[in-house]
Amino acid sequence: MNLNNIDLTNCDREPIHIPGRIQSHGFVLAVDSASFNITYASENCINFVPLEAKALLGTSIGQFEQMAGLSEKNGALLQLIHLGNAKKNYEAINPYPVKINGADYYLIISVSTDSCMLEFEPVTLEYDIQNQVGKSISEILKGKTLRSMLHNTAEEIKEIINYDRVMIYRFLEDGHGEVIAEVKNEDLEPFFGLHYPASDIPRQARELYKLNYTRIIADVNADSSPILTYEQGKPLDLTHSALRAVSPIHIQYLKNMGVESSFSISLMAQGELWGLVACHNYSPKFIDYRAREGVKLIGKIVSSALAYKEDEELEQQSNTNELAINRIGLHLTKDEDLLFALTGQEYTIKDIIGATGAAVLFDSEISTVGETPDEAQIRELVDWLMITMEDAVYYTHRLPEVFHPAKEYKKNASGIISAMISKEMNEIIIWFRPEKITSVNWAGNPEKPVVTAENGLLNLSPRNSFKIFSQLVENTALKWTRSEVSNVMKLRDKIINAITKKAGEIRILNERLRRAYEELDTFSYTISHDLRTPLTSIKSYTELVIASNKSLDEQGKLLLGRVVAGADKMNFLINEILKLARVGRADMEFVSLDMDRIVRESAAEVISSMNAGHVLLTFGELPSIKGAELLVSQVFTNLIGNAVKYSVGSAHPLVHIEGVREGDEIIYKVEDNGIGIDISHHDKVFELFKRMENVKDIQGTGVGLAIVKRIVEKHNARVWFESELKVGTIFYVAFRK
Amino acid sequence: MQVSPDIFYIEDDKDFAFIMQYAVKEVSDDLTVSIVEDGNSAIAMLHRYAEEKHRPKLILLDLNLPGISGLDVLKRIKEIPYFKYVPVILFSTSDDLNDVKTSLEIGANAFLTKPNGYHNLIICVQSLYDFWFNQNRNIA
Known part of the structure; x- marks a missing residue:
């Protein structure tokens, strides 16, 4: 295979478990499980034992023991292999200390298809690490929150392995990752908060992380050593190998970042790769097997705490959401202004789900909380939703893809979830989530030139992969979870109940008002009608007196004349009121x-x-x-x-x-x-x-x-x-x- | 033995009835008016007139009456063949269009809004007199 053809688009297919090479700080042999003859040997054997790898192929493991100058009794290795085979597991044996020519090595035995793989690596740790690991674990578990626990983890691991940088790298839903905790030497630029695309750690690499909880790349500049064999077309499966050579793509990637040695510990939750403790050193660095085992234990303990802590925090979050829904619901049932109940209280609609902003359109008025598009944009979006929405609730985490005008405000609203309150009344609530890319920070100089590697893998650097990543997540927000959608539905129900209740009350009030109006009209009609009769009498009698009473003097006539005028004036007014009342009755x-x-x-x-x-x-x-x-x-x-x-x-x-x-x-x-x-x-x-x-x-x-x-x-x-x-x-x- | 009046007036308002008597005398000393206060007595009286072959020249009927309403009284009057050609004039404070329409449909010959004041009443009675007693005398 031509490695030069690998780039980011196809490294997903690179068979990294059979690279045919190992890292050169140790050497490997593999013996056939049936014959116990050596079938594979790394070329660099000669650097550790006075034997050519080629010469070893086909010889028995016993012969190797003799010729290699191992301090062990003859047959000890074979015995170990048998022991492990019987137990179907080498955990109890590994690491097996051996001396070769006076130097200390660990022998690590594992199974590789129908071979038994023997890896030798140098012993570098002179003291027992157990105590330190125990102490670290208790430090780590002091963290009350997930974040503080992870920070402690980075700190303690840095303490143990002494790398320049230790990060906690968390895989997100789509496989891309984020640095969520970091402890580093002061002179290094921080990577905290950075996002890495899924392609930076391709699928098959993630699978290997699930099988091997630690992985060391001791020196990116050291030449790897080929594994020699006579087995045609059957490369040695290095899945479980600690020495497995690194993909040239990954080597280039690390080189481009200036990293010379890298180490990682898998963090697992519910059987899935949750994240990594990713450690970088800017000079070659090897970690002793026992130290690796120590931090692996830490990784396992952190993993077991992860699920629990995360559940706890999710629960806390959902409790907060629940509380927000209930509080808002409470305000809704009180006789409060709906907009105020939704946006003006201690808890707003934004708090019922993980949204960064929300807008309510009610009574043709828009109220917003948090980060939202501007009013004109919201109105345009509402128009589109009114046409598009078929159900009561609509959500997308890629709004700009389905509604192009949203590209303008994708920073605030690549994800939306909307709840229709009333289509007829043009009433709706929309929650917003930002484009993922906007929450990605990238430290360092964006103009930094891409490092060109001799083998042509020039596109490989975090900077470049970030660019590709940017395109992948463009117009995309975090997906809405099922519980978020259900929260929106719950709130919608509460709002609709409140509105229905209020509408009922208004209907009753209206009916009362209508009746009062009617009564008023009838009242003024009757009253003016009934007032007329006695008024007519007053006028008529007065006129009669004036006309028929001969004894009335001029003064008397004048005064009675004023009575008539007053009655006329009153009659006029009554007629006017009658007219007004009649409008109501017409x-x-x-x-x-x-x-x-x-x-x-x-x-x-x-x-x-x-x-x-x-x-x-x-x-x-x-x-x-x-x-x-x-x-x-x-x-x-x-x-x-x-x-x-x-x-x-x-x-x-x-x-x-x-x-x-x-x-x-x-x-x-x-x-x-x-x-x-x-x-x-x-x-x-x-x-x-x-x-x-x-x-x-x-x-x-x-x-x-x-x-x-x-x-x-x-x-x-x-x-x-x-x-x-x-x-x-x-x-x-x-x-x- | 009763003599039928020129005007038979059904009016529950004593004041208006009182003033009317003055107004009628003012229009013509010879003119006679007989007044009853409610619909039932009016109908009873009119039946007696019919039996005795007394025929008033004009019936004035207030619309708002206690007991049976003016419109009902009107219907009953129109059921008496003897009064077929006696003009019945609705006389009311109301000028409600519906009242006017209904009464004319039932067979009222005219609908008059009660005039306001003694002088206006005299004018009103005068014109009634001129129209129904002089010019239209031969209608019966």
């Missing part, structure tokens, strides 16, 4: 109205009844509207009546009426050049019985505009005015088309 059958006729007739009626022939009436276009004729003509009689009444004193009284189509409305205006309305009374103009200061001397009751307003409201129309004192007034009525 049947509202809307038909298309001939406004040209109605307006002109109303105007003529006003002019004649007010004897105001000198007022110049002009009409613009009078387009048809929909309404109840009697009521609409009342509106114009009142408005034109006012216009005439308050301009009749002008030098050249002018009243102009016209209607203009504008959007979905037809806006009528009645314009005069009369005395005008004081701006400070603008809000009182339409109130019942309110008359302005400057019209005291002009007859009126203050009912007319109240009637206009009621009629206009009944037509779902709007009425307003513009005015300037002594210049004139324009009243506008905007009818719906």
Whole structure:
């Protein structure tokens, strides 16, 4: 195979368990499980024993013992192999100390398909490491949180193996990793918080980490040693080998980072590779087998604590979420403003799931918490969701891929989860999660040139793999978990319950209000009706007295005349109230109205009844509207009546009426050049019985505009005015088309 | 032996009835008016008139009456053949369009809103008199 063809796109397929080479700080032999003859030997044997590897091939293990100058009794190795075979496991034997030519070595035996593999590596540790490991473990377990525990782990491991940098590297859901704890020499730049793409540690490498809990690369610059064999096409399986040579890709990767020696400990949780304790040294460094075993034990203990700690923290998180849902639910059941209950309290909707921001659209108002796109962007997104959403809840962790405008704000919202409150009312809640890439920090100089390796593997550096990684995670956020989706559904239910409850209450209130209005109309109708009768009596008797009592003197007649005038005034007022009450009782059958006729007739009626022939009436276009004729003509009689009444004193009284189509409305205006309305009374103009200061001397009751307003409201129309004192007034009525 | 009045007036408001008597006399000294206060006595009285072949020239009927309503009284009057051609005029404080419409449908000859005040009443009775007693005399 041509190693030069390996790059990041195909290193997933590189058969790293059969590299055919080993690292040269030790040597390896493999004996056939049946014949116990040596079938494989690393070429570098000669550096440790006075024997050529080639010469060893085919000889028996016994012969090797003799020739290699091992201090052991003859047959000891074979015995060991038999022992391990019987127990189906070499754990109890490993490491087996041997002396070769006075130097100390560990023999590590393992099974490799139908061979038995014997690895020899130097002993470098002079003291017993057990105590230190025990002490470290108790230090590590002091960590209350997962993070502090992992930090302690890095610290203790650095203490034991004395590498320049020890990191805890955590695999995330898609296989990419993040440095979540780090202890390092001060002069090194931190890698803490960095993310690495999944390809940096390819799948088959991760599989090996699951089988071998520690892995050392003692010196990236040392030449590896080939394994010699006569077995054609059957490379020695080095899966369980501690000396296994390193993939040239990985070597290059480490070299590009300046790392000369690397060591890792697998962290497992629930049978899966949870992460690694990744150790870098910037000079070659070998770790004694016993020290490796010590930290492996630490790794195992940390692993067993991991699952527990993580569960505990997840539970804590879900407790917090649960608490947030309940608190919000509580506020919802109280008679509180919905937006405030969702976004204004100690716990907001953002806290019910792991979101960085959230937005609520309610009553056509947008409220946000945390990091969100801007309002215009949210509205655009809502429009899209209104069309797209088929279920009550929608979620994606790749929004910009399905909704392209979201690319603009992918930093805040690559992941969204939305809950429809009401499609009809355009009410929705959206939670946001940032693009993963934005939470990746990359220390160091991004312009740093890529190190070119002699073998052409120039693309291999963390910097470059990061770039590839960036493309992979672009537009992507962390996936929403099932419990997050279920939390959103739970909250939605609570909101809908609250709204339904509130809507019911409002319906009841509305009904009461409607009845009160009806009663009020009936009441004012009856009261004015019943008041009329005695009023008529008062007037009639008084007139009768004046007419028939011959003894009445002038003074008496005058006084009784005032009684009649008072009764007349009261009668007039009662009639006005009756008119107002009648608007409320009137049947509202809307038909298309001939406004040209109605307006002109109303105007003529006003002019004649007010004897105001000198007022110049002009009409613009009078387009048809929909309404109840009697009521609409009342509106114009009142408005034109006012216009005439308050301009009749002008030098050249002018009243102009016209209607203009504008959007979905037809806006009528009645314009005069009369005395005008004081701006400070603008809000009182339409109130019942309110008359302005400057019209005291002009007859009126203050009912007319109240009637206009009621009629206009009944037509779902709007009425307003513009005015300037002594210049004139324009009243506008905007009818719906 | 009773003599039928020129105007038979059904009115529960004593004041209005009182003033009406003055107004009628003011219009013409010869004019007679008979007043009953509720629908039942009005109908009883009218049946007696019918038996005795007395026919008032004009019936004035208040709309709001205690007991049976003005409109019901109107129906009952119209059921008496003897009064087929006697004009019945609804006389009411209300000028509610529905009342006007219904009463005309049932067969009222006119609907008058009660005038306000003695002077207006005289004018009203005067015009009634002119129209129904002089110009339209021969209608019966």
